[in-house]
Amino acid sequence: MDASATWQTVLAPMGPQAAQLSWLLWSFIAVCGIIWLLVMLVLMLVLRRRSVPPGGTRRERRAAVIVGVSLAASVLTIIALSFMSYAATRDLSVAAADPLVIRLRGYQWWWEVTYADRRPDRTLVTANEIHIPVGRPVRIELSAADVIHSFWVPNLAGKQDLIPGRSNDLTFVAARPGVYRGQCAEFCGLQHAHMALLVIADEPAAFDAWRDAQLQAARSAETVEQRAGRDFFTSQACAACHTVRGTSAAGTLGPDLTHVASRHTIAAGLLPTTRGSLAAWIADPQTIKPGNNMPMVTMTADQLRAVSAWLAELR
Amino acid sequence: MKRWHCLLLVVLAVGACKREVRALRTDPPVADALNDVAPMANRINGRLPAVFIAKGSPYESNAYQLNQGKRLYDWFNCKGCHANGGGLSGPALTDGWWRYGPDAVSIFLSIRDGRPHGMPAFSSRLTTEQIWQLTGYVRTMGAYSAMTAAPSRNDEMQSRPSENRAPAATDLRMPPSR
Numbered sequence: 001m002d003a004s005a006t007w008q009t010v011l012a013p014m015g016p017q018a019a020q021l022s023w024l025l026w027s028f029i030a031v032c033g034i035i036w037l038l039v040m041l042v043l044m045l046v047l048r049r050r051s052v053p054p055g056g057t058r059r060e061r062r063a064a065v066i067v068g069v070s071l072a073a074s075v076l077t078i079i080a081l082s083f084m085s086y087a088a089t090r091d092l093s094v095a096a097a098d099p100l101v102i103r104l105r106g107y108q109w110w111w112e113v114t115y116a117d118r119r120p121d122r123t124l125v126t127a128n129e130i131h132i133p134v135g136r137p138v139r140i141e142l143s144a145a146d147v148i149h150s151f152w153v154p155n156l157a158g159k160q161d162l163i164p165g166r167s168n169d170l171t172f173v174a175a176r177p178g179v180y181r182g183q184c185a186e187f188c189g190l191q192h193a194h195m196a197l198l199v200i201a202d203e204p205a206a207f208d209a210w211r212d213a214q215l216q217a218a219r220s221a222e223t224v225e226q227r228a229g230r231d232f233f234t235s236q237a238c239a240a241c242h243t244v245r246g247t248s249a250a251g252t253l254g255p256d257l258t259h260v261a262s263r264h265t266i267a268a269g270l271l272p273t274t275r276g277s278l279a280a281w282i283a284d285p286q287t288i289k290p291g292n293n294m295p296m297v298t299m300t301a302d303q304l305r306a307v308s309a310w311l312a313e314l315r
Numbered sequence: 316m317k318r319w320h321c322l323l324l325v326v327l328a329v330g331a332c333k334r335e336v337r338a339l340r341t342d343p344p345v346a347d348a349l350n351d352v353a354p355m356a357n358r359i360n361g362r363l364p365a366v367f368i369a370k371g372s373p374y375e376s377n378a379y380q381l382n383q384g385k386r387l388y389d390w391f392n393c394k395g396c397h398a399n400g401g402g403l404s405g406p407a408l409t410d411g412w413w414r415y416g417p418d419a420v421s422i423f424l425s426i427r428d429g430r431p432h433g434m435p436a437f438s439s440r441l442t443t444e445q446i447w448q449l450t451g452y453v454r455t456m457g458a459y460s461a462m463t464a465a466p467s468r469n470d471e472m473q474s475r476p477s478e479n480r481a482p483a484a485t486d487l488r489m490p491p492s493r
Contacts, residue, residue: 287339298442
């Protein structure tokens with residue numbers, strides 16, 4: 001992981017939307033905390049008080065006034081909190097001018113990321129890692145392929161569900177460059193806990209450079225071993241599910257692997273991207289992430305070495 | 316006395332908590348040994364590998380293994396020819412009237428080595444363990460007798476009685492070899 005990676009927390013907002021939610025959170029904690037302290041104080045006073053003989057209409061009237069005032073205060077507080085919540089979250093759903101549109105589709109258990117563009121040749125598909133420019137509003141259009149997932153990057157925005165057959169969206173801005181971790185926040189099956197993603201906020205120039213690099217086809221295989229790996233990949237089961245642009249592999253069931261080695265992690269945040277972890281994953285995906293949709297493919301040790309050598313070069 | 320009854324109940328309840336083991340990975344020597352079937356000369360029926368029995372026949376009695384078979388049936392497009400067991404360009408699998416019989420070794424050989432008239436060999440596409448998982452699953456499709464293990468139900472609509480119904484199919488005519 002980068003040194004610039006930010007600890008995944010709602011307490012360190014890195015954009016205006018997250019800051020608004022953070023303000024709301026702290027206000028609620030403050031108001032409710034004060035109320036809790038008051039209640040505890042009153043309770044303590046009552047417990048410490050000596051018992052008094054009952055009676056007296058004057059005392060009863062006083063008690064009625066205290067109850068009435070407390071009730072009114074409670075109602076007013078709840079109304080005030082509701083308005084605060086409304087005021088803080090109203091702006092979150094307002095459409096921003098000229099946003100960067102990213103389509104995010106949830107699968108069990110990984111994320112497909114599509115950068116939409118009017119020009120088809122500028123449209124880009126990648127997985128499990130979202131790059132965004134700093135300071136520009138980003139609209140994430142959310143959909144799901146199988147079950148309900150939820151997109152949550154606590155440092156940047158609140159949660160929003162990805163629901164099959166329905167499209168949601170979420171707009172946010174990253175104020176500072178950095179690597180922000182997010183995860184699925186709606187239980188979606190056996191490997192729900194291993195469905196993470198990274199949001200990487202770059203300066204606009206760096207973002208454009210990243211996007212141009214991602215639009216390129218995969219690097220051509222240079223060594224004999226890499227070529228053997230590419231040939232195995234495109235002729236065996238791998239190509240049925242995965243796409244590597246620039247080769248004949250064009251499957252769409254699994255993540256796009258055109259630039260897999262440029263991403264920080266594989267298998268949705270489970271392992272760091274190294275040649276070793278790629279090989280381990282290919283050799284036995286069902287032990288590393290039980291229940292996922294990648295079967296073990298029969299191959300010899302040499303074939304495994306070749307495929308991992310090739311994939312590790314796809315930067 | 317009552318206390319002992321309570322204790323007995325607790326012990327029984329704890330015993331019921333035993334969970335089926337998911338063997339995620341087969342040791343390579345075991346996987347190799349799983350290939351050692353001894354078929355009859357006509358490649359129908361035969362003796363199961365010794366390690367299959369020694370492991371407690373997991374591809375017949377372990378729901379996880381059967382379920383992996385169900386996933387492989389989908390992934391490797393068995394549906395392309397056999398549909399959901401109803402048959403298409405390949406023969407139907409839900410009725411128990413099978414060309415090479417319902418024996419596990421016959422099914423294993425059909426998948427591993429292929430059969431004449433269209434069934435391809437999958438030995439270069441599937442590991443031995445996966446072929447056994449598929450074999451176990453295919454056997455649940457045409458089962459006439461109840462089994463103690465079954466794969467999970469479909470997420471989509473069922474096109475036939477589900478495998479976890481016991482028996483999966485009913486036919487008054489008994490199939491020839493079962």
